Amino acid sequence: MKKIIIAIDGHSSCGKSTLAKALAKTLHYAYLDSGAMYRAVTLYFLNTGADYHDGAQVEEALRHISIHFERVDGHNHTFLNDVDVERDIREMRVSEHVSPVAAISAVRRAMVKQQQAMGKRRGIVADGRDIGTVVFPDAELKIFLTADSDVRASRRHLELAAKGIDASWDDILRNLEERDHIDSTREDSPLKKADDAVVIDNTLLSEEEQHARALGLARGRIAEINEA
Numbered sequence: 001m002k003k004i005i006i007a008i009d010g011h012s013s014c015g016k017s018t019l020a021k022a023l024a025k026t027l028h029y030a031y032l033d034s035g036a037m038y039r040a041v042t043l044y045f046l047n048t049g050a051d052y053h054d055g056a057q058v059e060e061a062l063r064h065i066s067i068h069f070e071r072v073d074g075h076n077h078t079f080l081n082d083v084d085v086e087r088d089i090r091e092m093r094v095s096e097h098v099s100p101v102a103a104i105s106a107v108r109r110a111m112v113k114q115q116q117a118m119g120k121r122r123g124i125v126a127d128g129r130d131i132g133t134v135v136f137p138d139a140e141l142k143i144f145l146t147a148d149s150d151v152r153a154s155r156r157h158l159e160l161a162a163k164g165i166d167a168s169w170d171d172i173l174r175n176l177e178e179r180d181h182i183d184s185t186r187e188d189s190p191l192k193k194a195d196d197a198v199v200i201d202n203t204l205l206s207e208e209e210q211h212a213r214a215l216g217l218a219r220g221r222i223a224e225i226n227e228a
C-alpha cells in the first residue's frame with residue numbers, strides 16, 4: 001500500500017495540529033509539527049540572548065541548534081538540543097517572537113531541509129504555513145484550514161488554560177492576528193493557499209466533523225494513488 005503526504009496549512013490557532021494528529025493516528029502515519037521547530041529556534045534565541053536581527057548570530061545559533069521529536073507518554077514532544085521543550089515552546093513569550101524568527105530565510109532553509117528529510121518515505125501528516133507550497137509541493141493531499149479569529153482565540157485560551165498556561169483572551173487574539181499578518185506578508189514562503197489545496201473553514205465544525213471530512217479526502221487520495 002503506497003503512502004501519501006498530507007499537508008495542512010492555515011492561520012494561527014485554527015486547529016491544524018489537532019486535525020494533523022488525528023489523521024496521523026487514524027492512518028498510522030507520522031506527524032510533523034513544523035511550527036514546533038520554529039518555536040524551538042525562537043526559544044533558543046530567547047534563552048541564550050542571541051540577537052535574531054543579526055545575520056551572523058543567526059548563522060552561529062543555527063550551528064548549535066538540533067531539534068528532534070520523541071513520543072513521551074503517547075504524545076509528540078519537541079526536543080531542543082536533547083532537552084524536552086514541549087511546554088516552554090507554547091508559552092506566550094515564544095508566541096510573541098516566533099513570527100519574526102520564522103520570517104528569517106536562513107532559519108527557514110535549515111528547517112525546511114530537515115522537514116523534507118522527514119517526509120522522504122511519505123506516510124506523513126505535516127502542518128504549518130508553507131507545507132503545501134514549499135516543503136512538500138508534491139503532497140498528494142493539501143488542506144488549507146481557517147476559522148474566524150474570535151473562535152480561534154477562544155479555543156487557544158482553553159487549550160493554554162488546560163496546560164496551566166495563563167494568558168488573557170485579548171492578548172491571545174492580538175497575538176494570533178499579528179502572527180497571521182506577519183506570516184502572510186513575509187517575503188520568504190508566505191502563508192498562502194496552494195492552488196490545489198482544499199479549503200476547510202472549521203468555525204462551525206466540531207473536531208469530529210472536521211476529522212471525518214479530512215479523512216474522507218485522505219482515503220480518497222490514498223485509493224487513487226494505489227489504483228494508479
Ligand code: DC
Binds near residue numbers: 013098103
Ligand atoms: O503552528 P504554530 O502556531 O505553532 O507556528 C508558530 C509560528 O511558526 C507561526 O506563527 C509561523 C511559523 N511557521 C512557519 O513560518 N512555517 C511553518 N511551516 C510553520 C510555522
